[in-house]
Amino acid sequence: MPDDVIVLHDALQQLRDYSRSPLTANRSPLILNLKNCGTALRFLQVHLERCYPGELITLTGDPRLMERNGAPTTQTTSALIMHGVDVPVSPDESPYITMTRRIVQAYPYIQLERDWSSAAFWYEYIAIHGGELQLEGLTDDSLQGDRIVADIYAEYFGVTTTFAPEGVNIKHHTSHIKHNSVSLNFERIPDLYPAIALTCERLGIILHATGTERLAYKESNRLEAVARHETRHDHRMAMALLVAGFPVDDTDCIAKSYPTFLEQFMQL
Numbered sequence: 001m002p003d004d005v006i007v008l009h010d011a012l013q014q015l016r017d018y019s020r021s022p023l024t025a026n027r028s029p030l031i032l033n034l035k036n037c038g039t040a041l042r043f044l045q046v047h048l049e050r051c052y053p054g055e056l057i058t059l060t061g062d063p064r065l066m067e068r069n070g071a072p073t074t075q076t077t078s079a080l081i082m083h084g085v086d087v088p089v090s091p092d093e094s095p096y097i098t099m100t101r102r103i104v105q106a107y108p109y110i111q112l113e114r115d116w117s118s119a120a121f122w123y124e125y126i127a128i129h130g131g132e133l134q135l136e137g138l139t140d141d142s143l144q145g146d147r148i149v150a151d152i153y154a155e156y157f158g159v160t161t162t163f164a165p166e167g168v169n170i171k172h173h174t175s176h177i178k179h180n181s182v183s184l185n186f187e188r189i190p191d192l193y194p195a196i197a198l199t200c201e202r203l204g205i206i207l208h209a210t211g212t213e214r215l216a217y218k219e220s221n222r223l224e225a226v227a228r229h230e231t232r233h234d235h236r237m238a239m240a241l242l243v244a245g246f247p248v249d250d251t252d253c254i255a256k257s258y259p260t261f262l263e264q265f266m267q268l
Contacts, residue, residue, distance in 0.1 A: 003256045008040040015052070029056035036062040036219060036233070036256070039075055046079035064219065064233070071217030094188050095145025102143055114138050114167075116146035118258050120195040121239045123149055125268070126172045127157040128202045128244060136167035149192055156182045157199060179205055187211025190218065194240035197226045202244050219256075239265075 011032045018030045034040045041059060048057055060066070078100040081087050087097075103110055114137030122133055140147075140163040150168070153159035158176025162169040182205055186193050193215055200207040215222040220232035229246045231238045235256040241248050242265060254261050 002259060003035070004037045004039055007035055007037040008043065011040055011044060029058065031058045031060060034059060034061040034065060036065045038065060038068055041065060041069065042073055042075040043079045046076065046083055050083045068217050099143040099145070113142055113144065116142060116144045116149055117191040120146065120149045120192050121243050123153040123159055123170060124195040124199045124240060125243045126159050126170050127153055127199050130172045130174070132169065132171040134167060134169050138168045139163070145188055146192055148189060152184065152196065157203070178203070181206040181208060183208040185211040186215070190214045191236060193222055194226055194236045198240045198244040
């Protein structure tokens with residue numbers, strides 16, 4: 001199970017136990033250590049405000065998480081919607097927020113999907129090394145904004161996607177006409193930046209990237225990390241660098257989102 005899920009699960013369990021403890025004058029304040037889990041931080045900031053007002057509860061975590069606190073993010077808006085706050089619909093609303101609205105409307109009848117942002121590293125692998133892979137649990141009509149990774153790799157890198165009931169088949173076509181440069185806006189797809197940027201580098205393609213402001217507030221400053229080929233304890237950087245053939249000195253961080261990635265990668 002991804003570390004991020006475990007961190008949020010454990011924090012909610014501690015909150016449950018805390019709320020059930022006797023309400024006395026000397027009850028100890030609760031400190032929740034969220035490590036480097038930004039999703040848990042943003043969700044719990046809203047959750048505590050809505051459900052635990054006035055309680056002596058502190059959210060803390062790794063130094064990098066504290067640096068990221070207050071950074072612009074769609075996850076806070078998503079958390080507000082999940083807590084019943086009437087957030088007006090914006091004409092240029094991000095796919096992440098739209099997905100949240102649809103999930104809340106469909107609850108409890110929710111169909112779970114695999115993560116398209118994690119699939120990006122296998123698209124990167126096929127684009128750089130060639131071959132063919134099958135990925136289970138991904139759908140063409142996904143609510144995830146990162147579903148666009150299939151279209152990007154088909155248009156620019158010659159990796160086609162065939163959808164089937166069980167998932168997708170991705171394959172590199174050697175007849176693909178190579179692009180000398182690629183222009184992409186990452187404002188709505190910041191998690192795809194490491195895989196796409198390193199794909200371009202390995203294939204000798206110039207990347208013109210816009211909408212990169214949010215990349216500085218991720219688990220690492222991903223603009224700097226990609227430029228310097230550094231992991232910086234960032235799970236997505238570690239996976240992208242490994243696939244691109246760069247040395248990685250920290251693979252433990254991958255468990256944050258994709259604990260089986262290393263095993264699968266070694267099989268290739």
